[in-house]
Amino acid sequence: MCLYPELTNTVTEIKEDPNSQSCGGGIIFGVSDQGINYSPFARLYWVNPNTQEENLEWHIEADFTLSMDLNGGHVNNVSRYHYHNIPTDYFTNHLKIDGTKHSPIIGYAADGFPIYYKYLYQDTNASGANPTVSNFNSGYSLKTGSRPGDGISAPNGNYDGTYVEDYEYTGGELDECGGRFAITPEYPNGTYYYVLTDNWPYIPRCFKGRYVDNSFQISPNCPDSTAAQDCSTEEITANKNVFDNLKSKLNYKLYNKLNQLDFGSEYAASDITQIKIYKADGTLAYNSTSIKNLEKDFSLNLKTCYIQINFTNGRITKKITV
Numbered sequence: 619m620c621l622y623p624e625l626t627n628t629v630t631e632i633k634e635d636p637n638s639q640s641c642g643g644g645i646i647f648g649v650s651d652q653g654i655n656y657s658p659f660a661r662l663y664w665v666n667p668n669t670q671e672e673n674l675e676w677h678i679e680a681d682f683t684l685s686m687d688l689n690g691g692h693v694n695n696v697s698r699y700h701y702h703n704i705p706t707d708y709f710t711n712h713l714k715i716d717g718t719k720h721s722p723i724i725g726y727a728a729d730g731f732p733i734y735y736k737y738l739y740q741d742t743n744a745s746g747a748n749p750t751v752s753n754f755n756s757g758y759s760l761k762t763g764s765r766p767g768d769g770i771s772a773p774n775g776n777y778d779g780t781y782v783e784d785y786e787y788t789g790g791e792l793d794e795c796g797g798r799f800a801i802t803p804e805y806p807n808g809t810y811y812y813v814l815t816d817n818w819p820y821i822p823r824c825f826k827g828r829y830v831d832n833s834f835q836i837s838p839n840c841p842d843s844t845a846a847q848d849c850s851t852e853e854i855t856a857n858k859n860v861f862d863n864l865k866s867k868l869n870y871k872l873y874n875k876l877n878q879l880d881f882g883s884e885y886a887a888s889d890i891t892q893i894k895i896y897k898a899d900g901t902l903a904y905n906s907t908s909i910k911n912l913e914k915d916f917s918l919n920l921k922t923c924y925i926q927i928n929f930t931n932g933r934i935t936k937k938i939t940v
Contacts (some may be wrong), residue, residue: 620849622924622935623730624828625810627903629795630729631824633782636674643837645830646700647821648727648812652708654691655700656725656814658821659836661686664781673772677782688865690775690820690865703820709735710776724814728834729827730849732811734802742800742808756815757790784816795931796822797932807892807928849937874913892928 635642690703
C-alpha cells in the first residue's frame with residue numbers, strides 16, 4: 619500500500635467486478651495491526667432455487683450464513699483467518715478500547731489510509747488538553763419496504779439486512795466509505811481515515827484513496843503489486859500557479875519538478891495550509907505553515923525527496939526525483 623496515500627473523490631468498491639476477465643473477485647479492505655485481514659466481502663449471492671444460478675446483483679451479508687467467533691472472524695477455504703465484523707474481544711480485552719480516549723490505529727486500508735474504531739474526537743479540528751471523544755456510527759440505514767424480486771430470480775421479502783443491497787447511505791458524520799478528515803493523536807495536523815463501527819457495514823465497503831494495490835485483490839490471477847510505481851508517480855499535467863510563490867525559495871531544479879505536479883480538481887492553492895519536504899531517508903528538510911508566508915530562503919540540493927502538501931480538505935505527498 620502507499621505510505622503517503624492520496625485522497626480523491628473517486629469511490630472504489632470492494633465487491634467483485636463481473637466484467638473483469640482475470641482479476642475481478644473483490645478486494646480485501648485492509649489489514650489489522652496484528653496482520654489479520656479486514657475482509658467483509660463474502661462472495662455469497664442469491665441463488666435461483668430452480669436453476670441454481672447465482673444473481674450477482676444480490677450479495678448475502680456474511681454474518682447471515684457463516685459462523686463467526688467472538689472477534690467477528692473465521693477461517694476461509696484456504697485456511698486464512700480474517701475479520702468479517704468487529705473484533706470485539708480483541709478491542710475490549712486486549713487493546714482496552716473503552717471510549718475514554720481516542721481509538722488507537724487498528725490497521726491500514728488497502729489504499730494506505732489508517733483505520734480507527736468508533737471512538738473519535740468529535741471536533742475535526744480538536745484542540746485543548748481533553749478534546750471530546752464521541753461514539754461514531756456509519757451513515758447507512760436499512761431501506762424501507764420490500765425487495766423488488768420475485769423470490770426466484772431475485773430475493774423478495776422485507777429489507778432486513780440479509781443482503782448488502784438492503785442498506786442505503788443516508789448521510790452522517792462519516793462518508794459513504796466510512797471515512798472522515800480530522801485530527802487524531804497520531805496525526806495532529808489531520809488526515810483522512812476510515813472507521814470501524816458497531817452498525818452496518820461494520821467494516822467499510824469502499825475506498826477514497828487514489829491507489830488500491832493489486833496485492834489486496836482476492837482473485838488468484840491478479841498482477842503483481844504496483845505500489846512502488848503507483849505511489850511515486852509524477853503526474854505531468856500543468857498546475858504551475860500552485861507553486862509560483864515558491865520559485866524564489868526552492869532550488870530551481872526541484873522547483874521545475876514541483877510545478878509539473880497535478881493535484882486534481884478537488885484541491886485549490888488557496889486551501890494549502892502547510893508544506894513539508896522530506897529527504898529520502900524520511901528526515902524533515904523543510905516545514906512551512908503557509909505557501910504565502912515562507913519564512914526563510916534555503917537551497918535543497920537533493921536528488922530525491924518527498925513533498926507533502928496539506929490542504930484544508932486533504933493531503934498529497936509526491937516523490938520527486940531531480
